[in-house]
Amino acid sequence: MPEHAAPAMVSPITTSYPSVAGSPLTLADESTLTKTLVRSDQAQFGLTFGHSRMEGDAIVAATRPDEWTILGAAEAVAAAEAAIDRGGFTSVIPWTHGRACFRLSGADASRMLEKVCGIDWSDHMTPDGAVVSASVALTTCDIIRNDIIRNDIAAGGAAGTPSYLLVMDRSFAQYLFDALIDAGQEFGIAVG
């Protein structure tokens, strides 16, 4: 059998939009992040449903009452997987290819989400770290609020830039990306 080179995985987002420097609201395709799903009857990562935190450089999010999602670069996810409690009834499922992932960032990100999702995006209902599953433009997404805290701001304790990870079924990704770009026109959305 001839050797076949394995190329890097391909994102489901195939259309290209111009990126605008300094755009107040950005949508970035992060679909090629490594993702792992943990299903377990054990508590994992000290996280209860609806919450997320950084585990090293990976994001871990309790996306269902008995389900956790790990996202990040391959090495970061591998490192986070080491923290999984494999006792009880626990399954660790590769999830990289099943899910697409976008990051929506900017001061207007919550106002943008209000246009496509019925969840209350105010800080007290969905603070940084909140995880919520909901319909976004009629597509079911896991949404993880993961604000971008710049070092200088973090030092002063001020809030960072609101940022949300939208994680959805891969087959809907292109549709949703286009829909978000369209709905975000009033905020000057650009691909980040």
Place this chain on the structure above:
Amino acid sequence: MAQSNRLPQQPHEVIDRGSPLNFTWNGKNLTGFTGDTIASALVANGVEVVSRSMKYHRPRGYITADFWDPNGFVQVGPEPNVRSGHRELSSGIAVDPQNVWPSLDYDVKAANGLVGRFLSAGFYYKTFMKPASLWPAFEKVLSTFAPGGTVDLEAPKDEFDKRYAHPDVLVAGGGPAGMAAAIAAAESGASVMLVEHEHRLGGHLCWGSDADVALAGELAAAAEAAGVEVLVNSTVTGRYEDNWIAVTQRSHPLATERLIKARAKVLVVAAGLIERPYVFAGNDKPGVMLSGAVRRLVNLYAAKPGERAVVFSANADGDATVADLERAGIEVASVVDARSGANLIEAHGGSKRVSSIEFADGSKVDADLLVVAAGWTAPTSLLNMAGDRPVYDESSARFFPQHAIDNVLTTGGLAGDGTRDELVEHGRATGRLAAERAAAVRHRLQAFTVQAAPVDGDEPAWADDARTPLGRDPHPALFQSTSTGTKSKAFVDFSEDISNKDLVAAAKEGYDSVELLKRYTTATMGPAQGKLETVNTVAVLADARGETIEEVGTTVWRPPYAPISLGGLAGRIFNPHRVSAIHEWHTSNGMVPIQAGAWERPDHYGDPAAEVRNTRENVGIIDVSPLGKLDLRGPDVPKLLNLLYTNKWSKLPIEGVRYGIMCADDGVVMDDGVTGHLGENHYLMTTTSSGAARVWEWIENWLQTERPDWQVHVTPVTTAYTSINVAGPKSRELMAQLTDIDLDPEAFPYMTLRQGTIAGIDDCIMWRIGFTGELSYELHVPAGHGLHVWETLMETGADLGIKPFGLEAQRIMRLEKGHFIVGQDTDGLTLAPTTGLEPLIKLDKDDFVGKAELAWAMNDRLDELPRLVAIQTTDPTIVPMEATQIVRAGTTEILGRITSSRMSPTLNRSVCLGQVASAMAAPGTELELVLIPDGRRVTATVMEHHAHFDPEGERLRA
């Protein structure tokens, strides 16, 4: 005509005289100013008649000159039914009258007025009821009489949008009380959305005194300073369960209309009062205006509504109008005070305008403007929607809310009367109460919502309503059910052309309940939806019944408060669709797509029959990514499979693949597919493409509710894998070039699976199954590499004659093989054993879904059930359409139907599956088909095997 009726500068006008705007009316060039409404610009240009009425085509002028004006509907360019009293003038627009033919000035259908008795209430019902066969003809004629403008189908589409909102407090109405409530709520820490119907905050203060206008400005500034989200030119159109509030925003810069779906913790209704028309003879003549209309036209727009006025006043607003007119230099010929018992008899006039007013004392005064200030209607719509049933107060001559539910509060004119300061104070108290109650709701929501920030302390106590109620000013009750004038009609509903006589007549005919009367006469059912008409309608009916208004009661106001455009309801159109990782390739390689559920996939690439032949001769590949796939893990998966499928699963070895059918508990086939045993406690289940989501929920249901002690994790992995079926006699030869997996038929037999590397991609699953009946491998490769594997297959298979095939070719091949499709060849009554798969139903299992019904059916009445059989027509060239009926020969007795049919490129004849009565299901039975569409009868035969081609399955086991 240079704005002949534009007054000199008025102290609080909102027009910008430095910014003129050109527009046309009825083809004539006119000029207005920025800030004008279309109505005020027309009045300023001396336009008196703006429309013709619906039934009688009577000339009509403005009566309220605002959003609710029943006479102000105009065509603006391509847009029909524009409310000219509300729409702001813009540069270059073409405004035209509606409902006129051939012209506004000379309208042929005004002759309807002469035959008015034929157009009385219920006329259509009575006249056109019989014969029904003539209705299309009636409709054609009647439609030329229907009011409304013209829709331009070629006009560019407007933009519409939607958003959600979650304000703590939503205030409907930006008058003094509403603004004060919004400010107080915001100052108490609530997030507040303030929605005002008009173009600016202030309500009636805008056209009031210097102090009124100053207060409006102060409150508007304070609202902004307090961080209130203010939406002007927007309407709260509905209140639904749990304070789900619909707001139509007409003021968004990028959208013609935006629908806001707000979940408010507390709703404050401060909708104010709407001025009520007075019912008297000639009350619809141009030149008869309500006091609010006159004050708005004069004070806001400096538009002169007439030269010589008579003012009929029952309240302070009527009195204030007199002062406004005098200040503006318009002659007030007479003031008739209803509070001292004076009354109007009739407005006389020619075809264009009133010319004189006749009073109850017999006197008559010449005038071209009659100002009427006869009372107020409380627009309690939003409170009705919250469950309130307002009660009539005789002394104030209007309805008041009883008590709204706890998170809906009322302030302003709806709640009572008061001075400016009293209204503001009541508003503030309402805002504070709203904020306190909203804080309690917010605390509860936050405490119970998993992802919300932690909340400290106990839930705040539910604040008591300690507001000082507003008073109620006495007001004369001015209603007339019998016109005392001469010939002129006294209109109750201007939009629907319904007079008080029409209502009295309908009541005499027996339509004497208010809800019946409304539907029979259509009173209150026009564009103002009762805002102007309801109370007068009730009053006329009360008089006809000899009862009080309170006894008659009112109709229930339902959403929407103001009309919403269909575009606004649709909003931004989201049409989710799914594509596979190979979609782009299909698109650039001649795919003819088909929509299958949310999936867009290749139906074929130009010639499905050629795709079939190539697959049967060489090798073909199809993208079957939409195939539902569920990853099942855990020690109890075999138990789950035994429960869900009708056959047995306990002994499926690792690397084994098995087909199963799933039934619901009524024994009806729900889904089917193959499940493979990937490893210890690990399975991959496939479902039909359309059934993927349903089967997932189904499994969760059994695991969560009926078998919670079982350890199974089910994960939908449909799009985690790109699925490709490689089919055809050369498929083994092709795959051998792409994988190290041993493909020898002994090593990798039919109905088994292997896992390994394909085209350099690890973690692929490959199983030998065959829907097409050929030797075939179904590949499941990680989706991010799906395109690579597909392209490598195409490239490597070029020498073998590889061609892609689409859904249509697959459907033909499976039909040649006699495989049924759930939902196509089965229906909502198809019990599993009737599909020819009896051996797969294992009644000796302890339990499986559907077992009880299947046991009864198979033991007692299988002979009574229709059967799925393969059918071939006697004439091989005839392909009976799917759904063709199978009948008893020579009769119309239906014995079954064709469920699938195609011309088989392989057999060169038509092939079918069909459901037939069990008596007709024996092989060799001759059937009679009634062809669609011509009803021709042809014969066909029931076949021995479901498979028309290779019934022994030698090819796929090769």
Place this chain on the structure above:
Amino acid sequence: MLLVPCPYCGPRNASDLRHVGESHVRPDPNTATPEEWRTYLYLRDNAADWTTETWYGTRCCRKYFKVERNTATNEFRNPPMPGNKLGGKA
């Protein structure tokens, strides 16, 4: 739109969930009479009163749960319980 008190997520719009229907018990298929079985399959009380019903978190937690709702007023009562061990009518 109704806010449904999901025991896992908190109050959610009804459109995020699927109303499964009145909660009911599945009889033992090996002992049930046809009448009992078809009552389970097809018959519901459909009361204009308090009912115990099952919802599914289609677009949220993907959990089945049971709530008591008054179908005449849309009030909910009693903290809803997770979906396991459903059964027993109110």
